[in-house]
Amino acid sequence: MNKSSIIPKPITEYDLRLLRIFVCVVEHGGFAAAETALGVTRSTISVHMSNLESRMKLKLCLRGRGGFSLTEDGQAVYRAVISLFDSLNDFSLLVGTLGKELSGELVILCADQLDHAKQQKMAQVIQEIHDSSPNLHLVLDGDSISNIEKSLLKDKAHIGIFPDYQQIEGLSYTPLCNEPIYLCCAHSHPFFNKVDTLITDEDLASALAIHPGIDIDLSGKNQLTKLNLAAKAYQFDTRKSMILSGRYIGYMPQSYIQHELNMGLMRIIQPSSLTYQFNLSLVSKKSPREINKVKLLSDVFSRVFELN
Numbered sequence: 001m002n003k004s005s006i007i008p009k010p011i012t013e014y015d016l017r018l019l020r021i022f023v024c025v026v027e028h029g030g031f032a033a034a035e036t037a038l039g040v041t042r043s044t045i046s047v048h049m050s051n052l053e054s055r056m057k058l059k060l061c062l063r064g065r066g067g068f069s070l071t072e073d074g075q076a077v078y079r080a081v082i083s084l085f086d087s088l089n090d091f092s093l094l095v096g097t098l099g100k101e102l103s104g105e106l107v108i109l110c111a112d113q114l115d116h117a118k119q120q121k122m123a124q125v126i127q128e129i130h131d132s133s134p135n136l137h138l139v140l141d142g143d144s145i146s147n148i149e150k151s152l153l154k155d156k157a158h159i160g161i162f163p164d165y166q167q168i169e170g171l172s173y174t175p176l177c178n179e180p181i182y183l184c185c186a187h188s189h190p191f192f193n194k195v196d197t198l199i200t201d202e203d204l205a206s207a208l209a210i211h212p213g214i215d216i217d218l219s220g221k222n223q224l225t226k227l228n229l230a231a232k233a234y235q236f237d238t239r240k241s242m243i244l245s246g247r248y249i250g251y252m253p254q255s256y257i258q259h260e261l262n263m264g265l266m267r268i269i270q271p272s273s274l275t276y277q278f279n280l281s282l283v284s285k286k287s288p289r290e291i292n293k294v295k296l297l298s299d300v301f302s303r304v305f306e307l308n
Contacts, residue, residue, distance in 0.1 A: 018052040019081050021045065022060065026078050030068030103135040106293055109148045110140070111162030112280065113237050115255040118177065124304045125297075133296065144234075145214060148283070155289040159297045164281035165216050174282040174298070176305055181251045183223070183274040184266050188246030196270045201226065204274075210242055210250030219276040223251070226274075253278050282307075 021038060028034040031042045031049075038045065053060050060074035070078060106129065114122055126138060143151070151157035153170055164173045185191045191199055191207065209227035213234035216224075231248055233239035236256045242248050243266065260266040282301050288294045301307065 015052075015055065018048055018055070019084075021048045022052055023078065023081055023085070025049065025061075025068075026070065026074075031063065102133045102293055102296065104137065104290075105139055106133075106136045106297070107139040107141075107151070107157040107159075108297065109151060109157045109160050110142050111145045111148055111160070111234075113142070113235060113256075115253070117255065121304050125300050128300045128304070129296065132300075136293075152283060152285045155285065158284065158288065158290065158293050159301070160283040161280055162283060163214070163216070163279055164283065165214065165220075170286055172284050172286045174302075174307060176280045176282045176301070176307070178277050178279040179253050179255060180275050181220075181253050181278040182268040182271050183249055184243055184252050184257060184268055185249045186244045186246045187265050187267075189249065191249065191269055192267055199269060204228075204249075208248050210239055210248050212239070212251065217276070217279075220251075223274060223276050251276075 021034075024037055025031060025034045025045065028037055031045045034045060035042055049061070056077070058073045058077065059071050060077055061071060062069045122140075126140070129136065129138065145162045148157065148160040148162055149168060149171065152160050161176060164175075167173055189207075191203070204226050205228055207228060208230040209224075211224065211229040211232045212220075213232045227249070231242060233242055233250070236252060239250050240252060240257060240260070243250050243252065244260070249269065254261070254268070257266050261268070282298070282305075284294050284298065
């Protein structure tokens with residue numbers, strides 16, 4: 001009889017109970033260690049495990065003087081059971097949210113500080129979410145792009161806001177906003193009082209410059225090749241501080257330095273040629289565990305940021 005002709009048995013409540021005991025034994029490293037967690041005696045655990053092996057017609061574990069260990073079949077069953085229980089949890093979460101008011105945490109993570117205009121729009125997003133779902137506990141925080149990606153994939157965050165220079169499998173990207181980014185220097189830098197036409201390629205290549213600290217798009221990479229990258233700062237606020245020291249030049253969006261430009265504390269260098277686009281995206285997991293929360297966020301962001 002080939003595998004395609006085998007009719008699998010339905011999983012019963014008793015099977016699930018035995019599988020939960022099996023997982024507990026594995027994660028505690030043996031029968032003795034699992035006694036307290038399960039609240040039953042070692043002999044009772046042994047009976048349950050024997051019943052499971054009989055029902056599955058598989059040898060799942062070895063126990064004796066050499067200690068507790070899983071067989072090859074036992075390892076395969078353990079991995080499958082973990083996947084099964086994760087699926088059951090996902091199903092329970094989905095059913096629990098259908099037709100009910102959203103509650104629990106709603107996590108938004110940003111990789112960049114928001115300028116004034118984006119802060120105003122974010123405030124409107126928060127206002128609309130609170131008014132429509134007052135039982136939600138909002139969490140708005142900052143983190144690195146790599147950490148936000150991991151949080152989204154592990155369902156520990158619902159929406160991320162960061163540049164989509166490198167898109168990864170499992171995440172969905174929606175352009176949120178974009179603006180040009182310019183090479184800047186401070187009033188105490190030698191370039192500040194120098195006319196753009198007199199700042200040569202050699203001057204740019206010799207001046208100390210700041211690398212953004214991430215793998216940016218091709219147009220940005222081409223601009224960075226012209227510079228002497230001697231420092232690194234991803235966040236715009238820390239990069240601005242380094243530029244204001246007068247020791248470095250670096251790329252900044254104009255919206256983040258408009259106050260300094262108005263006060264004569266910074267200037268933009270050769271804006272027509274030394275520029276590239278800075279793009280922010282709204283990022284979510286393609287198949288999120290709490291799909292209704294992600295949909296709420298996506299809808300509100302789309303409306304406030306006029307994405308449609």
